[in-house]
Amino acid sequence: MNSSLNIMHGIFPHHCLLCGAIDSEEMLCPACHAGLPWHLDLHCPRCALPTTQGEICGLCLNAPPAFDRTIAVMRYEFPLDCLIQELKYRHQLGLVPLLGSMLAKHIKPLSCCPDVLVAMPLHPSRLRERGFNQAVELAKIVAGQLELPLLAHGAERIRATPPQVGLPWKERAKSVRGAFSCSIDLQGKHIAILDDVMTTGTSLNELALALRKRGAAEISAWVVARTLPD
Ligand SMILES: [Zn+2]
Ligand SMILES: [Zn+2]
Structure with missing residues (x-):
């Protein structure tokens, strides 16, 4: 390419x-x-990192994340990384239906049936800069194809965080702490959080914590791509 x-x-x-x-x-x-770099079959069900037998990984055993499972379609590798960068940084919104459909098609046979979808929010300043939130655009496609409601408002990024690219993994965790808030009652609900890429899972974890505070009983993370450590 x-x-x-x-x-x-x-x-x-x-x-x-x-x-x-x-x-x-x-x-x-x-x-x-x-x-395409389709994700490996054997991975931790919780965070989608590869494990030898598909068991829960050591990281999740030691410090379970606030989400219950992760479904990732592909690994964040060439050429998918280029496609996602084209979408985000060169505003190639024509890629949304392609990537959104891949996610929907991957999830459909898994019978993972959340009550509502929530897209990973962007901080308003970042949204103004980019003009759109790729997670919301992908979530619209998935919600339409799986016939699930999409929560358009209620979960927000209340603190702008520096771009995560280039930050060491530990620093990432610190930089997103308390970055999200949720104003909707989610008592007893199963929520699926949608995002384009899961890198360390720290943003997903922080958002999941905010949703738990509002009563969410079960949380799934649905991502197009999972970054694997070297
Ligand atoms: Zn081709
Ligand atoms: Zn794990």
């Missing part, structure tokens, strides 16, 4: 956006679709 993605799908609907193959009915040709 070259650096400037062929996001011309609307103009040339039969070009694969990764390799440019002409015979594609979908946004990706079958070969590029098959070659």
Whole structure:
């Protein structure tokens, strides 16, 4: 794939956006679709990090996160990382249906049935800068395809946090502490939090804590991509 993605799908609907193959009915040709970094089958059910037998990992045993499970479609690796960066930083919103559908298709057979979806909130200042929240856009697709309600307001990022990229993992945890608030009563509810990428899980954990404070009984994390440590 070259650096400037062929996001011309609307103009040339039969070009694969990764390799440019002409015979594609979908946004990706079958070969590029098959070659995506699909997540490994054996992973910790709680945080989606790889484990040898698919058991709960040591990190989750020692310090269980505030969410109960993580469903990740792919590993945050090439070329998916490029697609997600195109979406977020070059405003290629044409990628939302592709990535959102992948998440919905992955979740559908798992019969994970939350009461409501919540998209990972952006701080208002970041939202103004970017113009959209990719997690909300993905969540709209997933909510539509799985016929689940999406909580549009009520969970907020009340504190701007520095960009997490480049911060050591421990620093990330500190920087997002108390960053979220929730104003909706979620007593007894199963909530699925949607995000594009789960890196360390610290943001998801903090948001899950805020939802727990409002009574959430069960929390699932649904992400397109999971970053795996080297
Ligand atoms: Zn292709
Ligand atoms: Zn784990």
